Amino acid sequence: MQQGRVVAAHGANVRVEDDTGKRRLCRNHPRQPRPVCGDRIEWRPDGASGGHVVRILPRHSELRRPARRGGHRVLAANVDLMVVTIAPRPAPDPFLVDRYLVAARLLNMDAAVFMNKADLLDDTTRSEAQSLLAEFARLGYPTGLCTCHKNQGLAPLRECLAGRTGILVGQSGVGKSSLVRELVPDSDARIGELSAASGEGRHTTTTASLYHLPGGGDLIDSPGVRDFRLWPVDARELSRGFVEFTDLPPCRFADCTHRQEPGCNVIAAVTEGRISQRRYRSYLRILSQPATEAAGGTA
Ligand SMILES: Nc1nc2c(ncn2[C@@H]2O[C@H](COP(=O)(O)OP(=O)(O)OP(=O)(O)O)[C@@H](O)[C@H]2O)c(=O)[nH]1
Ligand SMILES: [Mg+2]
């Protein structure tokens, strides 16, 4: 029996890297839970280059999204840092960033927000981008502006990732795979053009893959999404996901949902400008999302 790390999962087969760095395809028994990218597993060789999965070792974190028929799907395991990637094109969706940041907190991962394709910014859009990033920086998230084309601004991202397992998440076409190619020189991550008609990405990456960073640490490239929905959460859990809600004094009612209750300290902080109106609107939107709605996107 050997141990290894799953670097990519393709249905019932997983690509596993052993201690020596050798990769091989292992079959997973149909009745066993499916390993995902980032999993540590036990496996047994059969034949010269193949093997089969014996079991998944305990995970210290799971990146999840709701499944279409209820429950949830795990996209990647043993992730320390979620790098929410945005770009000037396709246009950033701050509400999508908020949902990722909530997910990261609830899943016990750190998070960072990076805007790639900074070479596409002009003076006006640059200052808009900077104020959006500043909002996340004020909340304590590492942020940065970078570009793959001139290889600029990547040092802060490298620093965040050093010695850890990070995952790049975000809309299709923001340049996640391009970042992998910059950060992991010998990687073979595929890169796609944006659609000329819609300006959106074409969902080039179809499965999560793990790469090793030259300075230590691992980086997982993930398929772009149109949408990232949280699994159903109640007000108490959702409030844990909004970092700026967590060190306020307790509201008058222990089960306050921060919608309209008297003596609500979240509403007071929004009124006094200590919590941003935009983030509070994101909170209300997530809270009112129908619990049974099907998951969108392709990831
Ligand atoms: N101008 C500019 N274009 C970039 C930059 N980084 C990536 N691109 C381009 O953006 C397009 C999409 O890049 P990808 O790396 O495939 O994007 P992705 O986020 O991996 O997309 P999915 O795999 O579909 O989720 C390609 O045409 C890249 O050449 C950048 O820093 N500047
Ligand atoms: Mg990609």
Ligand SMILES: [Zn+2]
């Ligand atoms: Zn309240």
